[in-house]
Amino acid sequence: MYTTASARNLAQEQAAEGELDRSEISLLNKLLNNEINEINEGQVEIRSQQSDPSSPLYSTETFESFQLKPELIAACYSNGFNQPSKIQTACIPLILRAPSRDVIAQAQNGTGKTATFLLALLQRIDPTIEAPQGLIIAPTIELAQQIEAVAKKLAVHMPEVKIRCAVRGEIAPYGTVFNDHIFVGTPGTVEKWLTRFRTIRSEHLICTVVDEADDLFQLQNVKQNLTRILDFVKKAKPDCQLLFFSATFSDDDLAFIKNTFVPETYFITVHRSELSLANIKQIVIPCESREDKYQALRNVYATISNTASIIFAYTRASVDWLATQLRKDGRNVATLHGNMTTEERAQNVVKFAQGDYKVLICTNVASRGLDIPRVTIVVNYDPPVKYSAVTDPSAMLQTEGNLGYADYDTYLHRIGRSGRFGRPGLAVNMVDSPISGQLFREIEEHFGTKMQVIEPNNYDALFELNDAPY
Structure with missing residues (x-):
């Protein structure tokens, strides 16, 4: 569970992370898309x-x-x-x-x-x-x-x-x-x-x-x-x-x-409820802790075919940690965050688009603008949060009632990385605390959709996802 200090630091890092500027988005899209x-x-x-x-x-x-x-x-x-x-x-x-x-x-x-x-x-x-x-x-x-x-x-x-x-x-x-x-x-x-x-x-x-x-x-x-x-x-x-x-x-x-x-x-x-992209299946995986959440992520990748996916995390440190852990498990992963050079980001997204990497782990810098083809799975390792709506960092710790800082537009843009051009896609939303669970419930209510809840060790349900036409 976050402390008030850690909540404040998280908000500051997210504000600093921002998004890629338009010139770099244009460059990366040019590298990513060689056809119309x-x-x-x-x-x-x-x-x-x-x-x-x-x-x-x-x-x-x-x-x-x-x-x-x-x-x-x-x-x-x-x-x-x-x-x-x-x-x-x-x-x-x-x-x-x-x-x-x-x-x-x-x-x-x-x-x-x-x-x-x-x-x-x-x-x-x-x-x-x-x-x-x-x-x-x-x-x-x-x-x-x-x-x-x-x-x-x-x-x-x-x-x-x-x-x-x-x-x-x-x-x-x-x-x-x-x-x-x-x-x-x-x-x-x-x-x-x-x-x-x-x-x-x-x-x-x-x-x-x-x-x-x-x-x-x-x-x-x-x-x-x-x-x-x-x-x-x-x-x-x-x-x-x-x-x-x-x-x-x-x-x-x-x-x-x-x-x-x-x-x-x-x-x-x-209507915004229609913008949740009907061709994208949205699921929630509830976990007891951050450690359990990573094990649940491993379970997802162990049961779903080796297809192109993007994982969104809160911070640069989280992105780098996830990349290290997944590499230890033998997976080829690329990262994308604001502490990398333009050249490093360009190299990683090109290798991802070419299939050299099957997993791209990133902060919100890739949630908007980048048009990455052939992505079928988006994992919200952390829910999107609108930090501009948080005036008191301690408010980020409350669990009762409507939190009011779920970032609906960013969620839409994140999961929209899958399901491109009419293809079906999958959004995996991971919960490790009452707060993250409440944020995803608010997103669910906002878009008028129902997310299927799958327990992290329910391999039968995860294998069923593998049979979907992603």
């Missing part, structure tokens, strides 16, 4: 889930029902999109409705958000007008390049449509005026090309998309660039449609976007 996951990953699982009404991929509509161009319908099928997902069914007709309305849309990762706005935009492009008509803004170079690649795949039967990336490193000599139909870029480069150099002209813009909008509005400099872009577009082309997409929106994000840019807008949002 949005289209090429997990097609079989996506097809199977599209017949399940509880799945976010489920839909009774067809791409033909949206009255899309034949070239776009053909591209959907050739890229493995058999049916539109829920977010596509809700958004595409609304975006295409005349007169156009601004839209804020929220849906979990892997459910087709990228294809949603790209299909709607490509449907509206007039290739006979040789001028920019669509603008898409993404938080990182890597994501912008991925969106560009997906756009080109969806426009494969529309060779007259030109698509260009506007990111750092792309050359635009002074006086250049591009006539590409769609630009995908990061806020800094787009702001320069659009508002200062006029490399991107605004006269024919019909739609501006902000992807991962919640992330973009978190960093002050990026937020300023994005605000200048949107203010410029609103003044230069008042009828330009604005679309904001993300997996999560805080109430503050929604209020800021609505009040600042789109006072008259449609909201298409998934």
